[in-house]
Structure formats: structure tokens, C-alpha cells
Amino acid sequence: MSALAAAGAALLGGRLAQARPLGGGDLSEIVAIALADGRTAIVKGSPAPRTEAAMLRAIAAAGAPAPAVLAASDEALVIAVLPADGGVGTAWGDLGRVLARLHATTGDRYGWPEDYAFGPVAIVNRVADDWPTFWGERRLLVNVPHVPAALARRIEALAADLANRLPARPPASLLHGDLWGGNVLVAGDRVSGLIDPACYHGHGEVDVAMLGLFARPDRAFFEAYGPLAPGHAERLAIYSLWPALVHLRLFGSGYRTMVERCLAAAGA
Structure with a gap:
């Protein structure tokens, strides 16, 4: 399990059960995690997780769809999983x-x-x-x-x-x-x-x-x-x-x- 996945689980206060890397992150590591209690999330090693969290919240506050921010620290951003079956x-x-x-x-x-x-x-x-x-x-x-x-x-x-x-x-x-x-x-x-x-x-x-x-x-x-x-x-x-x-x-x-x-x- 990656250090990023472990950091995300810790921010959510749960025990990490599964983690898998996600593609598309040319500049940042991104992993999908599942906790022992059944919760799932996306964890991103953003260049500035707290700043990115504020940006996502601003987008949502504007009435545009954005993943909910579940947690953020200086090392990791944890966001909700969204449906994504199309292009x-x-x-x-x-x-x-x-x-x-x-x-x-x-x-x-x-x-x-x-x-x-x-x-x-x-x-x-x-x-x-x-x-x-x-x-x-x-x-x-x-x-x-x-x-x-x-x-x-x-x-x-x-x-x-x-x-x-x-x-x-x-x-x-x-x-x-x-x-x-x-x-x-x-x-x-x-x-x-x-x-x-x-x-x-x-x-x-x-x-x-x-x-x-x-x-x-x-x-x-x-x-x-x-x-x-x-x-x-x-x-x-x-x-x-x-x-x-x-x-x-x-x-x-x-x-x-x-x-x-x-x-x-x-x-x-």
C-alpha cells in the first residue's frame, strides 16, 4: 500500500483495506482507496492539497459539479468518488x-x-x-x-x-x-x-x-x-x-x- 493511500485513510479515521493507483495524474500521484468500514475515496498528492481543496469548494459553491472534499492536509487531498462512465x-x-x-x-x-x-x-x-x-x-x-x-x-x-x-x-x-x-x-x-x-x-x-x-x-x-x-x-x-x-x-x-x-x- 502506498504512503499516499495510508495518509488518506488516516485523514478519514479508518483502516485501509484496499488501494489502487489511478491513471491520468501526470503531475500528481492519485489512488482510489477502500476502507474496512466500506467507505471509498480518491486520494491525491496535490502540489498544495489545502489550496486545491479551497478551489474545489469554490467551484461547488458556484453551483458547478465538483467532488466533495472529505479531508485535506499538507500531504494529501481526499475527495469523494464520482460516477464517470463517459467522455x-x-x-x-x-x-x-x-x-x-x-x-x-x-x-x-x-x-x-x-x-x-x-x-x-x-x-x-x-x-x-x-x-x-x-x-x-x-x-x-x-x-x-x-x-x-x-x-x-x-x-x-x-x-x-x-x-x-x-x-x-x-x-x-x-x-x-x-x-x-x-x-x-x-x-x-x-x-x-x-x-x-x-x-x-x-x-x-x-x-x-x-x-x-x-x-x-x-x-x-x-x-x-x-x-x-x-x-x-x-x-x-x-x-x-x-x-x-x-x-x-x-x-x-x-x-x-x-x-x-x-x-x-x-x-x-
Whole structure:
């Protein structure tokens, strides 16, 4: 039995009877556990379990589905097991409704009370009153020291022009922050839970851009979510650039083409 499984059982105050590793955790260990008294749970070795717990609670408080947080410590996050017998492709319409509900919850400023991380890649969430400043400084320029010089120059030029490309003060929507198909649990044609969040407040199109980076949401999604404002194509490219840069830093040069494609689509 893994140390993570044992930590989860201890947090629940039960005796561990069974544990099995779960796939999909590229950056964190995840295990399903069963206790001797019949209870089951998912235990995750999050980079910051208490912070992730707060994010899951925020998603649930917004009226979007998320696994209940059963316990959290500095080492482990324990969450409820949710039904998940389908894929996001069967639930585009419901995901559009879920995301619209999430984004209807807004904050006063852009960012989040705490920084976070994707593995070794820091997510800087220091709040800002101006959206282009937040995106330029916290999401693009922080990557400049970690990418090849040719890409760095293009990123710097784009960041310097964001005031002309992004809305100054869009609604500061509650964002999932890492919304790709693997982080959407589906049961039948309904979303049963949004998992593995990296929440902060920002322009809702950020989540839409991330969702479209590895999948193609269909018409049902956009009909349910609502129309995007004019000029969204360029903005989606700018917003897709950040996860592309994260993938480049985490997984290597195979993602350089994705970064370059986003830059080109953004006119940078």
C-alpha cells in the first residue's frame, strides 16, 4: 500500500483495506482507496492539497459539479468518488451550461489569494485590477526566462501589446484554470464533476481556449455557454498560448510547434 493511500485513510479515521493507483495524474500521484468500514475515496498528492481543496469548494459553491472534499492536509487531498462512465464528447451541451454557471460567479479583481503550480511550473496568481496586465505579467512574461530566445522575443512583443488586444476589465469570472477533457468527469450525457482545478478569477474565454486546445467543443457547447464576443479568435489564441508554454516547459520541445502556432494565430 502506498504512503499516499495510508495518509488518506488516516485523514478519514479508518483502516485501509484496499488501494489502487489511478491513471491520468501526470503531475500528481492519485489512488482510489477502500476502507474496512466500506467507505471509498480518491486520494491525491496535490502540489498544495489545502489550496486545491479551497478551489474545489469554490467551484461547488458556484453551483458547478465538483467532488466533495472529505479531508485535506499538507500531504494529501481526499475527495469523494464520482460516477464517470463517459467522455466529454457525450456531454458538450451540459459542459456549456456548467461552465456558464461557473463563470457567472465573479470576483472583484483578477487572480487568486494564493499562487499554485503545475508540477515544477509556478502559477503566479498575484491579484491585479487590470486584465491585460495580469495576463501579460502573470501568464506570459513569467515564461520568458524558460524558453528559447526566439520565442521569448515574440512573447515579450505580444505582452507589450496586450492592452490593444484584450479587454481592460472583463468580468472577473471564476475560472477552472486547467479545463481539458481529462479534468471533466462525465456520467451519461451529464458532467458529474470538474476535477484538478487551478482556479483564479479572469476572463471566461480563458477556460474556453484551454478546452479547445486538445478538443473541439461542438455547437451544443457554444449554444449552451453563450456566444463569444467579437474578436474572440485572436483572444483565444492569446489565451491558448499559456497552456502551450506550460506544456513546453513540462514536457519538452515537442510542444514548441504548438507554442509557435498560438503565437502565429495571435499575430505575434
